[in-house]
Amino acid sequence: MDLDSAIRQQLDLYQTLDIQIKAPDDLSKVTSLQIRRKFRQKALRYHPDKNPDSPDAASKFQLLDETVKLLENATTRKVYDSWYYENFLKRREININTELQRKRLQSRERAAVSQPYQSINLSEYEKYGNTLRKMKHFKIPYGDWRHIEKNPSTLKHKLQDSCTLRLELSNNKLLQSKDQLRDLVSNQFQAAIFDLYYSSRNDYENDSTIVSYVIFETIEDTLRILENWNTRHNSLLLQSALGKYLEDISPKVDPSIFTFDREVELLPEIQQRLANDTIQLD
Structure with a gap:
């Protein structure tokens, strides 16, 4: 053989x-x-x-x-x-x-x-859908679907657009966590954050950069952070924990609108809007 x-x-x-x-x-x-x-x-x-x-x-x-x-x-x-x-x-x-x-x-x-059949309770999903429709109707941003909160309860900031800064960041797993990014931004700029959300256009698998919008509590902090970025970011900010990922900061609203040559009394309807409470969803 x-x-x-x-x-x-x-x-x-x-x-x-x-x-x-x-x-x-x-x-x-x-x-x-x-x-x-x-x-x-x-x-x-x-x-x-x-x-x-x-x-x-x-x-x-x-x-x-x-x-x-x-x-x-x-x-x-x-x-x-x-x-x-x-x-x-x-x-x-x-x-x-x-x-x-x-x-x-x-x-x-x-x-x-061995397990008995259990019907699915759709009431929570229906409630969630109603909440999303209300947010869309009142133009309340819910950010990126990847980071959306199931039961959003954040109230809208009275000066939301004015207090919002657009952050362009290197695409890093750490920064894809809303809580992690919020802590980094708050610690870096020593400012209270009202809310933070991601751009719905972010492609976390393929893009080298992602965009996040940070809403600060006060317009003073917003302007201070923007001024620091425009004047000193190359020397100080880039050496920080957040700085190595931060590529650009830009305002959602042109800050020049906050410069006044003289005091102007607001129109009654504007005063009324500013005084009104934010719309409650539930």
Whole structure:
């Protein structure tokens, strides 16, 4: 029997010698000494002289002899081991994984049958949808869908647009967290933040930069931060924890509108708007 014949017959030569191969590493651990020892043990059992009444003894002994010759030859063993891995070990691994998946599926099916059917309560989803429609109607920004709050309760700032700064940032996992970014901005500028939201155009998977809008509590803090960015950001701000990610700061409203040559009394309707409380959604 040559190597081609052994492969054609799908023979497990290691099993013939009672050598257990359970993993790819086991192939390299089998030594010539181990092969010869196993051969001698099997040969004593199946040698024709010791089994004169057995019709299979001669063929079994011949298979043992040819197996040893193939496995002790470095060239034929290398080819056989490669074939053995693909046709025995790999297939065995696939079968094991298939069996595990089958058992998991059966377990899930049994669990599903044992549990009574529960209807889905849609009231929370309906309430959420109504809230979004109200926010859209009253033009209250809800920011990026990725960071949207399920139960938004933030009141609208009376000077929301005027107190909003647009931050252009390097796209970093840390800055994609609303809470993390809020803490960084608040600590950096020592200013109270009313709200923070992300641009709905942000592509977190592909863009190198993302945009966030920060609404500060006071117009004084907003103007101070903008002035610091325009005058000193190259030396101080860029050395901070936030500065290494910060690429640009710009106002949502032109700050020149806050410069007055003289005192002007506001129109009555404007005074009334400023005095009114923010619209409650619920």
